[in-house]
Amino acid sequence: MAENDFEVPRENMGGEEGFGDKAPRRFQRRRPRQVIPDYVDWRDVDYLRQFIPERGKIMPRRISGISAKDQRRIATAIKRARSMALLPFVWE
């Protein structure tokens, strides 16, 4: 399921203007904005999991739909958790 979420917007990234007679493409609408807690705990693995699709990568901002500031905080927390083997770098 997470894999599908990951793929869908990428197909629609081809620009706003369509090619030739195709109708202009629209960007996939982002997910509704989530409320990120003021303090993102790097040890709270279950919370951070929601920003990690199946492969183990950090979900890009265009898909997670959170603000740049929140994305930075989430990314730092994930990286910290990874260094302590709480989260994997890659999932096979």
Next chain:
Amino acid sequence: MKLANRTYEVMYIVDPETAADKIVELNETIGKLIEKEGGTIVRMDDIGMRTMAYPIKKRKDGYYVLYEVDGTGQEIMELERRMRVNDAIIRFVTVRVDEDRKKALKMAAKREKRQSQRLKFRKTTEETAEPAVELQDA
């Protein structure tokens, strides 16, 4: 040099093959070291055995311990030096948390303030809006 008061989270993984009493002993010595170097232990969390997300030093599990320390940073320096030497500790990390927590408090306060002001504004608009609707009906 000004010694600022800081809060750190120190987490380390102990090799799961060390004996249980050795782990307890190790935790005690680390606690003592922190206090000796001038830090205060806010919280000590013995998380225990946990499967690691990837193997470290060919171990699949690890014994996790977390310390929350108030201090100046001097004791962290000493602690990290000791941990680096210790063979039983396979991984450790120190995170300074006081600044992020302060920021979080600030953000919460800001949001509260904004919300209260919004409420004030809403009240006034409702008061003014209601008679306007009546006029339109008439």
